[in-house]
Amino acid sequence: MEFESQVSEFLNSVPGPTDRLFLRLRDIPRYSSQRELLTRLWECYKPYADSHFLVEIGHNFYARFWEMSLVAELLDQGFELIPRQDRPSQGPDICISFENNLVWIEAVAPSPGTGVMKLTSPRRREAGFQGPTLFFDTRV
Numbered sequence: 089m090e091f092e093s094q095v096s097e098f099l100n101s102v103p104g105p106t107d108r109l110f111l112r113l114r115d116i117p118r119y120s121s122q123r124e125l126l127t128r129l130w131e132c133y134k135p136y137a138d139s140h141f142l143v144e145i146g147h148n149f150y151a152r153f154w155e156m157s158l159v160a161e162l163l164d165q166g167f168e169l170i171p172r173q174d175r176p177s178q179g180p181d182i183c184i185s186f187e188n189n190l191v192w193i194e195a196v197a198p199s200p201g202t203g204v205m206k207l208t209s210p211r212r213r214e215a216g217f218q219g220p221t222l223f224f225d226t227r228v
Contacts, residue, residue: 098127105146113149129156132163135171136182151197155181158195 099114113119113126133156145152159182162169170183170190182193200207 098130099123102142102146104143107145107147107149110146110149126153129153129160132156132160135173136169138172138181139177148199151195151199154197155195158182158193 102110102114105111105114113122136159141152141155159169162182162184168185170185175183180192180194182195184191184193
């Protein structure tokens with residue numbers, strides 16, 4: 089029961105979320121295992137998060153989830169990450185201490201774009217649509 093309260097505490101600490109996926113994960117009961125995963129990632133990631141992470145995950149879920157996942161994977165692989173409090177407040181998302189050097193990583197996730205740069209997706213009612221599809225587009 090204690091872990092369930094941690095799940096609620098994390099998800100309810102996100103101020104004014106608008107991201108549809110975040111809201112579904114937070115609010116729909118059948119996503120309890122996904123909520124647990126999010127909370128476990130957050131507990132792992134919290135020392136490395138910037139000050140506006142909790143605001144941004146509620147508005148740009150994919151990008152911030154990728155950032156949390158990447159940090160968790162790097163830690164699992166044994167990399168020494170520098171906590172946010174021990175490095176400059178500005179800078180890339182992730183800092184690794186490796187062989188007496190600092191390696192900086194900016195975790196970036198694509199978005200569907202806006203205006204003339206917006207990607208289109210197939211309509212679900214079209215014949216042959218089988219579910220989620222990955223779209224790749226190079227923009228210069």
